[in-house]
Amino acid sequence: xxxxxxxxxxxxxxxxxxxxxxxxxxxxxxxxxxxxxxxxxxxxxxxxxxxxxxxxxxxxxxxxxxxxxxxxxxxxxxxxxxxxxxxxxxxxxxxxxxxxxxxxxxxxxxxxxxxxxxxxxxxxxxxxxxxxxxxxxxxxxxxxxxxxxxx
Amino acid sequence: xxxxxxxxxxxxxxxxxxxxxxxxxxxxxxxxxxxxxxxxxxxxxxxxxxxxxxxxxxxxxxxxxxxxxxxxxxxxxxxxxxxxxxxxxxxxxxxxxxxxxxxxxxxxxxxxxxxxxxxxxxxxxxxxxxxxxxxxxxxxxxxxxxxxxxx
DNA sequence: CTCCTTTGATTGACACGTCAATCATCCTCT
DNA sequence: AGAGGATGATTGACGTGTCAATCAAAGGAG
Numbered sequence: 001x002x003x004x005x006x007x008x009x010x011x012x013x014x015x016x017x018x019x020x021x022x023x024x025x026x027x028x029x030x031x032x033x034x035x036x037x038x039x040x041x042x043x044x045x046x047x048x049x050x051x052x053x054x055x056x057x058x059x060x061x062x063x064x065x066x067x068x069x070x071x072x073x074x075x076x077x078x079x080x081x082x083x084x085x086x087x088x089x090x091x092x093x094x095x096x097x098x099x100x101x102x103x104x105x106x107x108x109x110x111x112x113x114x115x116x117x118x119x120x121x122x123x124x125x126x127x128x129x130x131x132x133x134x135x136x137x138x139x140x141x142x143x144x145x146x147x148x149x150x151x
Numbered sequence: 152x153x154x155x156x157x158x159x160x161x162x163x164x165x166x167x168x169x170x171x172x173x174x175x176x177x178x179x180x181x182x183x184x185x186x187x188x189x190x191x192x193x194x195x196x197x198x199x200x201x202x203x204x205x206x207x208x209x210x211x212x213x214x215x216x217x218x219x220x221x222x223x224x225x226x227x228x229x230x231x232x233x234x235x236x237x238x239x240x241x242x243x244x245x246x247x248x249x250x251x252x253x254x255x256x257x258x259x260x261x262x263x264x265x266x267x268x269x270x271x272x273x274x275x276x277x278x279x280x281x282x283x284x285x286x287x288x289x290x291x292x293x294x295x296x297x298x299x300x301x302x
Numbered sequence: 303c304t305c306c307t308t309t310g311a312t313t314g315a316c317a318c319g320t321c322a323a324t325c326a327t328c329c330t331c332t
Numbered sequence: 333a334g335a336g337g338a339t340g341a342t343t344g345a346c347g348t349g350t351c352a353a354t355c356a357a358a359g360g361a362g
Binding site for chain 1: 158159167170171173177178268282290296297300
């Protein structure tokens with residue numbers, strides 16, 4: 001009588017480690033280039049992207065948190081750092097005295113504009129161009145399959 | 152005359168985002184389970200794994216840094232925190248007075264023993280079992296292809 | 303043996319992330 | 333209107349990560 005196998009085989013573990021470490025290395029490399037070429041962290045980029053796409057380049061704090069998928073607290077800390085660097089301003093909200101509105105400054109807007117082409121080029125170079133069309137499609141399917149288990 | 156395409160298409164970007172965000176979510180979920188079930192961070196686990204496999208459950212600091220693939224400084228900070236929790240001890244090295252040896256304590260050893268099965272089970276559940284055999288193989292090939300560009 | 307460079311490791315400063323606590327305002331219910 | 337819970341946002345404590353500076357011991361060249 002055979003017990004149902006619970007632990008991964010050595011080969012499965014090898015694939016797992018290769019997969020997760022490569023994804024991590026990719027994230028790190030993209031982040032490093034963004035930082036080196038544009039002086040922005042990946043977090044900065046996410047915030048600037050959301051604000052750039054918003055009406056009037058401004059958003060309520062909680063809407064921004066939703067857009068980038070962060071907790072309020074994380075956003076608050078990050079906005080503090082970005083505000084200190086002049087990338088954005090926080091203003092009081094007219095319709096809700098509790099609320100804050102986050103406004104892109106011209107500097108922030110320019111920083112994002114300068115970052116987007118280099119960043120997307122790097123994505124193409126390191127990800128899209130590194131894979132065959134079949135592999136690219138498979139990557140999409142794999143991600144979708146994994147997401148099922150992640151609720 | 153057509154210029155060579157430099158930026159990813161919308162669809163390519165969609166795949167990219169799905170891929171990188173899913174890998175990240177997987178990493179986070181594994182880490183959260185490890186923390187909840189065993190009280191260990193992924194970093195703790197990596198250090199304990201390397202020490203557990205070492206001769207006499209002890210390693211020179213720099214050898215440990217190599218094994219887990221970290222910078223010395225990062226390791227030093229992390230060892231400080233782990234030592235405070237009693238998972239390991241730092242001892243002077245007999246053969247090199249500059250050097251430090253890191254020794255697993257019984258508590259550290261036990262913590263790792265308790266962690267390994269739950270952790271590997273989670274890897275199987277969230278990664279291996281979520282994919283078809285073909286997808287698993289493809290994941291390995293995709294990771295290999297991506298690593299080529301990452302030097 | 304005495305410089306002088308290299309090596310092993312730690313430290314401090316700061317960016318980033320999570321969690322729990324806080325606080326003011328808003329809103330609902332009576 | 334007023335009590336009390338829900339909501340928007342910030343803060344503080346702490347774990348984690350990087351970088352540059354530091355420092356002592358080791359090791360090679362003269």
